[in-house]
Amino acid sequence: MIYNVGTRRYRVSTPLDASSPSSTERFCAKNSFQGSQTTKTHRITITIARALHKYLIGRQGSTLSSIREASHCKVTVPRENSKSDTVELEGSEGEIQKARDLIDKVVKENLQKVPYTHFLSLPISDLDVQRKISEFQRDIHGEYFKSLSDTSFNAPASMHVTIGMLRLLTTSEIKGAVKLLKSLHQEVYDLLGTRSLVVKVGNPAAMEANPSKARIIYLNLEDFEDAQRLEKVCGLVRSRFTDAGLIDEVRPLKIHATIMRAAQDSPTTADEPSQAADDRRRDVRVNAVPMLRRYGELSFGACKLGQIQIAKRFHFTDTGAYDSEGAILLP
Template structure:
């Protein structure tokens, strides 16, 4: 099946097949970088179209500069510089990397255009592999912290603690901060200011498509009912509030799916499922240790060994159709993880309004 249905990697709109490789444990290195490899003879190259990159011809051969966040330099350098040396040797190129912590471009030079193209491909695939291991820094969100919804949530919290506070694992620490009630559309690992700017610009490019769906009007939404995603209601880590458009349409779903489509195509987000799960977290066991924690919204019980689940049977029975409130939703934003703005919500790195 790995041959018939290989894992595909989207890098800046180009699709690559991912071949299985043994990943090493990398450490940051302070070694001096090797000198230029000008004049090296290229004897063999990969089948990479040379026009896939902006490769410049110089008086010494060919050159290509690629933007890579400084936090990822160490994965190209490798332990004691071994990864870079291997890449340079196999592609007959020279790879120049800025000093750790200095934002800039990685510059690849070589005597042949195909050699440089092959080296760039390998570097980008390597970077993509380790980028996926970085914790997310931002997320696309719909804010659900309207005053009416916050009031409904506070009533829900008070009643749950009063009626179900003796149930296993149920206590005040696992409830969401009412000012940060939200619906997560998808998560982003934006590793420098340039990537934050790029994501913000992409969101702005989605404005017309979003307004076509909303007819340039706010969406009247309702937050009502709760649900969970795993199989055992007595061992729950996350409890969600249901969010629907009051006219019964799927416009909110359309916007969320369209945004994931745009951001995934740009290589800024991974598509985790066919459709976005429309829900807002109200209880999460991650909050026990870290009130600012964010879950990626995965099903089942991620990181179960670090979490103490709670028994939600009585909560689901008593509050299955609890009404939190209704309001007009009029924006989507790129929210910064572990941040707070003047309203108590997450700081915004970009926003688009529906009207």
């Protein structure tokens, strides 16, 4: 069954068909007899991303109980500590279909509550530009933003241009997204030709309309030869992923690289996962006017953007760059 959530098309399972099971659905029929009437019972498994299981279960099991009662179908969800993403349904065809309809409804209502897991990006990997950005961050932290935590400043090795946020909840969705990206290789080359995508990095700015109450400071990027080439490439990739239902953002594309998100840390533990630690940050506002008055036209030089990748949020390599699920190289 496929349904739309915003611009995203989401598949939970295939139509019920006991005669031709799919790879994610297995039927095990058995006969039970009641008097002279034969009742055929089916057992199937459907794939539901683990991130959605808590919504399927509900508070103290309330949602799962209501699905069972309304459908008269036996619904088994993996235990909390299990890594399985398969949900088992057992009952008649009608009972199973009713349960699946109810499960689809729960998934549809809660899908966008699940945090984004990945993002499409162009990494800024030039070491000289990274060094200059690091020095700039250190200077403005000490001179203008002393109250902010160190985590307010993005690691230079992780700098990138974000094309779009992705919510890839299963291995098959990740593989599908990588396959789609690689299929765009020729279209991207048709736009760029044989010329490398070299951009100027600089001109710090505040994301907010009122820089005296700024939260995000970013750098502008501009193609040396034609400013529209970078925008066209990002727009092409974003539109293809939107058409495929993998990007559901409504905000317009903005070409930039974030270097600071003003925040102060809440108490945390040394072994806390990075995503949990990020969630504990307390966003604040700062007056960026004096800093921008001094550094608003600062240039960090030029760098070549060498690839478009699907990066995994909160996961980094030893160098500090984001882990990549897959990428296409640029000229």
